[in-house]
Amino acid sequence: MRNFIFPGEVVAERQLRMDNTYIENGVTRSCIFGVFDDERRTLIPLEGVWKPRSGDIVVGVVNEVTRNAYRVKLTDHFEGIYAPGKMEGTVFKVGEVMEAELGPVGRRPIIELERPRRLSGGILINVKPVRIPRIIGREDTMIRQIIDITKCRIAVGRNGIVWISGKNLGIAMEAVLKIEREAHVPGLTNRIKLMLEERIKENKSDSNGF
Amino acid sequence: MGSSSNKPQLIVDGKRLDGRDFNELRSLKIEAGILANANGSAYLEWGNNKVLAAVYGPKEATPRHLADTSKAIIKCRYSMAPFSSMGDHGRSGPNRRAIEISKVTKEVFENVVMLEEFPGSEIEIFIEILQSDGGTRAAGITAAAVALANAGIHVKDMVYAVSAGRIDEHVVIDVNMIEDNYSDADMPVAISPKDNSVLLLQMDGGFTKEQFSEAMKMILESGKVISKVQRTALERLYENAEKGA
Numbered sequence: 001m002r003n004f005i006f007p008g009e010v011v012a013e014r015q016l017r018m019d020n021t022y023i024e025n026g027v028t029r030s031c032i033f034g035v036f037d038d039e040r041r042t043l044i045p046l047e048g049v050w051k052p053r054s055g056d057i058v059v060g061v062v063n064e065v066t067r068n069a070y071r072v073k074l075t076d077h078f079e080g081i082y083a084p085g086k087m088e089g090t091v092f093k094v095g096e097v098m099e100a101e102l103g104p105v106g107r108r109p110i111i112e113l114e115r116p117r118r119l120s121g122g123i124l125i126n127v128k129p130v131r132i133p134r135i136i137g138r139e140d141t142m143i144r145q146i147i148d149i150t151k152c153r154i155a156v157g158r159n160g161i162v163w164i165s166g167k168n169l170g171i172a173m174e175a176v177l178k179i180e181r182e183a184h185v186p187g188l189t190n191r192i193k194l195m196l197e198e199r200i201k202e203n204k205s206d207s208n209g210f
Numbered sequence: 211m212g213s214s215s216n217k218p219q220l221i222v223d224g225k226r227l228d229g230r231d232f233n234e235l236r237s238l239k240i241e242a243g244i245l246a247n248a249n250g251s252a253y254l255e256w257g258n259n260k261v262l263a264a265v266y267g268p269k270e271a272t273p274r275h276l277a278d279t280s281k282a283i284i285k286c287r288y289s290m291a292p293f294s295s296m297g298d299h300g301r302s303g304p305n306r307r308a309i310e311i312s313k314v315t316k317e318v319f320e321n322v323v324m325l326e327e328f329p330g331s332e333i334e335i336f337i338e339i340l341q342s343d344g345g346t347r348a349a350g351i352t353a354a355a356v357a358l359a360n361a362g363i364h365v366k367d368m369v370y371a372v373s374a375g376r377i378d379e380h381v382v383i384d385v386n387m388i389e390d391n392y393s394d395a396d397m398p399v400a401i402s403p404k405d406n407s408v409l410l411l412q413m414d415g416g417f418t419k420e421q422f423s424e425a426m427k428m429i430l431e432s433g434k435v436i437s438k439v440q441r442t443a444l445e446r447l448y449e450n451a452e453k454g455a
Contacts, residue, residue, distance in 0.1 A: 004445050007322075007359055008367030008404040022324065022366060029404065031324055031364040033444050046448060047250070047362030049268060051327070076269030077331045107279070107329050109270065130362060184448055 004046075005036040011043060020045050035184055046184060050129035050159050052078055052111055056102045059119070059157030062092045072098055072113060074159045075129075082113040090116060097124060097163055099155045119155055122165025125173060127180045129160035134183040135176055142189060146175050149196040171199045217392045220377045226389065228257075232382045235372070235432050240353065240443035242360045250361025252443065254353040257386055258343035263353035265361040268331035276332070281325035283332045286316035288350055290339040296387075311347045318351055318371070318400045318409045324364040333363060344387035345373045348398045351410070356440050360447075369409060370436040371400035374425035381421050383428045399429050403437050406430055 005011070009030050011021050016028040020043055023029075030036070034045040052058075052074075060080055064071035070092050072080035082100060084090060092098060097119040103112035127135065135156055136143050147154055152166030154176075164172045175192050182188055220227060230236070236257030245251035248264035255261075271277035288311040289304065319335060335357070337350035348371035355369045375385035376395040385396050395415025402409055417425060 004441070004448075006368055006441050006444065007365045008402070020364070022364075024366070029366070031366060032362055033359045045362060047360055049249075049328075049362050049364075076267065077328065109330050128362070 002035050002037050005030045005034050005043060007031055007033060011036065018043060020048065044184070045130045047128070048130035050075060050078075052102055052105045052159070054102055054105050056158040057099065057156070058102060058113070058159045059097065059099050059124070059155050059161040059163050060159065061124070062094055062096050062098060065092065065094055070098075070116075072100070074111070074157075074161075078109050078111060078159065080111055080113040082116050090118070092116070092118065096120075097122075099157065099163070119163045119165070122153070122163050123169060123173065125162050125164070125176060127160050127162055127176065129158065131180045131183045132156060132158055132160065134188070135162065135179050137189065142179065142192065145189065145193055146172055146196065149193070149200060150175075168200065168203065171196060171203065174199065218388070220389055220392060221380060226377075226382060228386060230384075232380055233428050233431065235384045235435060236386065238436065238439050240356055240439050241446075242356050242443040243447050248357070248361070250357040250359070250363070252353045252356035252360060254349055254356075256345070256349045256352070257384075258341060259339070259346055259349045260341035261346065261349045261353045262338045262340060263350065263357040264336045264338075265333065265354070265357040265363065266336075267333035267361075268328040268363070269334075271330060271332035277330045279329055282323070282328040282330075284316050284319050284323060284325070284335065285332055286312045286319065286335040286337070286354075288312045288315055288337045288339070288347065290342060290346070294339045294342045311350070314410055314412065315347065315351055315354065318369060319354065319358070319365075321409050322366045322369055322402060323358065324366065327364055342387070344385055344390035345398065348372050348400070351400050352436060352440065356443050359440075359444055367402040367404045368437065368440055369400050369402050370433050370440065371398060371410060372429055372432055372436060373398040374429055376415065376417055376421055376425075379421075381417070381424045381428060383425075383432050397425060399426070401429065401433050403433055406433075 012028040015023050020032045021028050022031050032045045033047050036043050060072040060074045062070050063073045069081050069083040074080050098116045100113035100116040103114045150168040150172040152172040155163040239255045241253045244253050250265040252263045335354050339346045351371035374397050375382050375393040377393050397413045400410035
């Protein structure tokens, strides 16, 4: 049974270590608005902000180039910093889009980036960071499906930025936004598949007509 | 509170001027997530009050010297629109009253937002009163609590606020503008419903000990209704998406 859960509501009458909860007087309570699955004992946030973790893949825009590092805007609060080693030749310009992995995360809002990759062309869309796991899907099923059907290149950042490039980017974008809107509704993978196939078919018949 | 010499009759035949019982709230309606550019937002209609609340953040604290490296800071702005009042109730713009309400609202939320999770950042809460009819600080807090939950900011509880008042010897809940102006006492209170702890209590006028207890009882009772409306506002966001799917 899945139920809505609100900030302050009791998740368990005992102490449980779980994301998006806090413990007070031996009781575990939710600190977000989400859905609680009784059987799996999981709390899925419907609204939430991104909390960076080491190893997260992020997408961001280079907004400053200093003498020895690139500063990358990840969210309104967090900034990534990439300092290439002497042997590394990757050169970025201000405004370019980068996909990278987070290095160690401390308490500061500036996080070291590792293994950056330039993303040229395409578009960026902002989605709610709590929807990113759904956009990726269990074992990448959802994102694989979108890439396979639309033949787009897509990079999904845990920080809530999705980069899409390719001929059918409009269709891929529509799918990503639909997932963002309907992430909590069961049967989403199939609905997205149907939608994508339908749109691709429409696109083909349109281009045949002209 | 107005002077007792020109005090209108606020209770007629055991009912208040707008026909409500002493323990009856005005109609309350909340809609969440209505502003696309804010991280969280809510629109509230409470009787004739119309309030818009928006939340931004966590984001970089500015100016930088305000940033606290151990926790996030909250900035709050309560503001009345120039067209919001009838002139004799509140005033628009940043004045003494608005600064005071912004401060007490900020302190309410400092008690429930989990500030230590985002050190160095700031969370901004904006409350705009579009139309006022008494009890706007309570309405603002109630709307901002929904906006915070909508923004997904970690909070320990979804607070609500409501004001109680005293008209002669009668304790009443949710005072409107005319009652606010001429009643013998009014007392806005913000409550954290998980343990009914009081996060804000201001009082204009006076209550006896018994009247105060009665007022608190009424506030906690009406809080159940207010909390339910707050929750429904958030639920509705997702039920609509489900129908559209």
